[in-house]
Amino acid sequence: MRLLRRVLLPALATAGAVLYVQKVHRFRDPVRFSPDEAGVVLSPSDGAVSFVRRVDLGRIENFDPEISTLVDAPIKRQDGWLIGVVMRPLDVHYTYQPIAGTVRHIHHRAGDTEAIAAQKLLGLVLRQPTDLLESSGTANNERYSYTVQSDLGDITVTQVSLRSALQPLTFVEEGQSARAGNKASFLPNGGLILVHLPALVAPQVEVGQEVRGGETVLGRRSS
Known part of the structure; x- marks a missing residue:
């Protein structure tokens, strides 16, 4: 007994x-209720903000690879911002359109499935700020990306696998009209969500902040 x-x-x-x-x-x-506000970019997923980095002429602050190779989009020598949101095991696994516009440049790249370090994984589970940009898996792992051409410029969303295959179930097509807050994909194993914002948009989140897909304002048009 x-x-x-x-x-x-x-x-x-x-x-x-x-x-x-x-x-x-x-x-x-x-059910998600997207804010009815012009000039904003919404978070594509639930999770925690892992990093917010400036992009100058296509180079990410304190990071070597060019942003175009990281997000798999034709971004060359552009300024802007790169924001990473970690979708953890207990987060909602749907992703959402960040802004209204037209879907372009869909790309699914096979790659490694390099597991993140155990220490970083523990930090994610404990909901501690964890910067995954320096992890080699961020550059080498499987990813699915698409770009939305919007009134604010091109917004690129890239979903990167973390500890297992990405296996994205996607709901977007090339040339499709995107609507902010609509579902974009389902990621059964979670992942790291990269968002490239053009220079016209200023980040509205900080590292460690909890965000909700389709609701939290990730960026806003600069005045």
Whole structure:
């Protein structure tokens, strides 16, 4: 009886919790209400802001690769910002259109599935600020990207795998009219969401901040 209470029951509870997260929790689809505000870019996903970096002439602040190779989009020698949002296991796994416009430059690149370091993974689980830009997997792992041509300029969203295959279920097509807050994809295994903002848009979030896809204002037109 003591063995049942000390070992078997906790093991069954843990297995049940893991099964619930994998089979039920990650498939939830909450109703989202996007702000009716002009000149803003919404967060494409739930999660925590991992980094906010300036981009000067196509180069990311304190980072070597050009941004065009990181986000898989034809961005050359452009200024702007790169924001990373980490979608964690317990976050909603849908992504959302960040702004209204026309979908362009869809690209799915196969790549490695290099797991992030255990220390960084623990930080994510504990909801601590974790900068994943320096992780080699951010540049080398599988990714799916698309660009929305909008009144604010081109907004590029890139979804990068973290510890397992990305396996994106996508709802966008080349030439499609995007509407801010509409679903863009479902990522069963989560991932790192990269958002490139043009120079006309100023970031409205900071590292460690919790964001909600389709609701949180990620960037706003500069005055």
